[in-house]
Amino acid sequence: MKDIYELLNNIDLGDKQFVEMEVTEFEKTKVKKALKQSLAQNKKKQRWKKIAAAAVILIGLTAATFGITFPAYASEIPVIRNIFRLLDTGRVGFYDDYKKYSSEINMSTESNGIKITIEDAIFDGKSVTLTYALESKQDLGDEPKLHGLLFAKGAIGGSQSSEITKVDENSYVGLVQSNINFRNQTELDHVNINWTIENITNQNNEEKIQGKWSFALSLDATANQTQIINQSIENEGVKVNIDNITFTPMSFIVYYNQVISDETRNEWDAVDVDIEIKDDLGNHYVGKGNGGAGERGGYNMNWSKTFEKLDPNATKLILTSQINMYEHTAENHGSLEITIDEGSKEIVMPKKSGRGREQIKLDDIVIEIKK
Numbered sequence: 001m002k003d004i005y006e007l008l009n010n011i012d013l014g015d016k017q018f019v020e021m022e023v024t025e026f027e028k029t030k031v032k033k034a035l036k037q038s039l040a041q042n043k044k045k046q047r048w049k050k051i052a053a054a055a056v057i058l059i060g061l062t063a064a065t066f067g068i069t070f071p072a073y074a075s076e077i078p079v080i081r082n083i084f085r086l087l088d089t090g091r092v093g094f095y096d097d098y099k100k101y102s103s104e105i106n107m108s109t110e111s112n113g114i115k116i117t118i119e120d121a122i123f124d125g126k127s128v129t130l131t132y133a134l135e136s137k138q139d140l141g142d143e144p145k146l147h148g149l150l151f152a153k154g155a156i157g158g159s160q161s162s163e164i165t166k167v168d169e170n171s172y173v174g175l176v177q178s179n180i181n182f183r184n185q186t187e188l189d190h191v192n193i194n195w196t197i198e199n200i201t202n203q204n205n206e207e208k209i210q211g212k213w214s215f216a217l218s219l220d221a222t223a224n225q226t227q228i229i230n231q232s233i234e235n236e237g238v239k240v241n242i243d244n245i246t247f248t249p250m251s252f253i254v255y256y257n258q259v260i261s262d263e264t265r266n267e268w269d270a271v272d273v274d275i276e277i278k279d280d281l282g283n284h285y286v287g288k289g290n291g292g293a294g295e296r297g298g299y300n301m302n303w304s305k306t307f308e309k310l311d312p313n314a315t316k317l318i319l320t321s322q323i324n325m326y327e328h329t330a331e332n333h334g335s336l337e338i339t340i341d342e343g344s345k346e347i348v349m350p351k352k353s354g355r356g357r358e359q360i361k362l363d364d365i366v367i368e369i370k371k
Contacts, residue, residue, distance in 0.1 A: 083119060083131035083173045087163055094286045094308045097250035098122055098129065101222050105130075111211030113137035114200060119173075123191050123219040124248045126304060127179045127290060128152065130195065134164070134172040141204035142166055148197035148213070150178040157181045159291030179290035179304070192218050224248045227370050233321060233362045237264030240273050240321045242365060253290075253306045254319070260299040270326040271299060277307055279314035315369055321362040 084095035084102075101122060108117040113136060120131045128150060134140075143164055150160055158181050164174035176195070182188065197213040229242045239259040246253045258273045265271075278284045285307040294301035 083133075083175060086167075086173060087131075087165065087175045094288060097309050101248075101250050102129075102131075103219065105217060107215055107217065109213050109215065111213050112209055114140075114209065114211060114213070116197070116213045118195075118215055118217075121217065121219055122250075123221050124251060124253065124306070125188060125221040125224050125246060126253055127177055127306065128191065128193055128219065129175065129177045131173065131175050134174065136170045136172075138209075139170055139202070140172070140200065140209075141202040143203055144172065145201040145203055146174070146176075146197050147199050147201065148195065150176050150193060150195040152178070152180045152182075153192040153194070155180045155182055157293060181293055189221050190218065191221070192216070222248045222250070229367055231365050231367070233365055235362050236323065236325075236360055237261035238271060238273065238323045238325075238360075240323075240362065242319060242367070245317075245367070247310060250309050251306050252310050253304055255302070255304045256321075257294075257302045258300065264325070265299055268325040269328045272301070272324050273303065274322050274324065275305055276320045276322065278318050278320075279311060280316040280318070281311055281314050283311050283314065285310075310369075317367040317369060319365045319367060321365070323360045323362065325358045325360070327356060 082099045084098040088095040099120065102120040103122065105118040105121050108115060110116075115135045117133045117135075118130050119133055122129050130150065134144075143166070146162065146164070151158065158179050160176065160178045162174060162176040164172050166172050178193075180191070193216070195215045197211070199211065200209045201207070202209070224246050226244050226246045228244050230244075232239060232241045234240070237260065239261075241257050241259070243255045243257065245255070254275060254277070256273070256275060258271070260271050274289070275287070276284075277287065287305045287307040290304040290306060292301045292303035
């Protein structure tokens with residue numbers, strides 16, 4: 001969709017056309033979060049992004065690890081009505097319709113003076129997304145880190161992302177998302193999930209609060225429709241296959257894979273592919289990568305990426321693939337710390353000069369949307 005900032009840039013306002021008005025706590029919190037993220041992003045631009053040789057860490061899960069707990073249900077902690085929108089800063093519009101199609105959970109559990117309440121949950125057939133409120137009897141810093149896995153019964157692996165923001169003294173709201181890999185399945189109609197948090201870290205002072213916050217719930221998938229694509233494009237020894245697209249009421253998910261030639265493997269230490277999408281109406285869609293899985297070494301990989309809600313008037317999607325090829329250097333790769341029973345061991349990556357990273361954009365793939 002069109003960036004809101006592009007629209008605002010076209011408006012010509014004089015310095016006397018502004019009128020002061022009162023704003024809600026929701027709006028104040030959103031502005032503070034946006035400013036903080038903007039400052040952080042400016043700092044990040046000054047250095048190379050460090051990447052690891054393995055693009056994805058897969059977590060093996062079995063049915064035996066799926067436990068049932070019975071946390072209390074609570075109607076309190078209504079910190080923010082729409083946590084999705086509050087945490088959408090930086091991805092303008094990505095979560096606009098998630099609240100509408102989510103299920104209200106209102107499930108709460110408390111441990112060691114910290115109460116966590118799952119507010120909303122949604123399952124799109126591939127990813128589970130939960131919003132939660134956290135209340136503590138002690139200060140947990142600006143952005144406490146919750147250590148724990150959100151996983152599904154029967155899954156063979158996946159990836160997880162999360163974010164949290166402070167909304168009041170000792171009060172926080174957050175979002176956690178798990179992208180689930182099932183053997184020989186793309187989407188499911190129903191999922192049983194478990195989220196267990198073992199400890200919480202105050203990142204301001206590195207203090208760790210031990211406890212156990214555990215949730216178990218079942219979710220039905222939102223309505224979805226999958227369109228088989230099977231279109232490919234290739235350049236520089238990298239082949240990108242667009243497998244299929246799943247459309248939901250609040251998003252669409254693109255499934256694709258990369259195949260890397262032996263020649264390109266020998267030339268580059270790592271290769272990954274990202275995709276951008278616009279439609280025939282001129283809308284550019286905000287997307288969020290779901291991670292992927294593949295062979296050891298991370299060359300031949302299966303990826304998926306979730307984009308915001310499709311414009312119902314669009315008839316075509318124009319997909320652009322970008323190949324990122326990396327040669328590991330001291331500037332873009334850094335060191336890796338591994339924790340083992342005997343303690344921590346740092347493995348320093350080789351300090352060699354090189355090209356660092358090259359990017360190549362492939363020709364567009366045009367997809368006719370079936371309705």
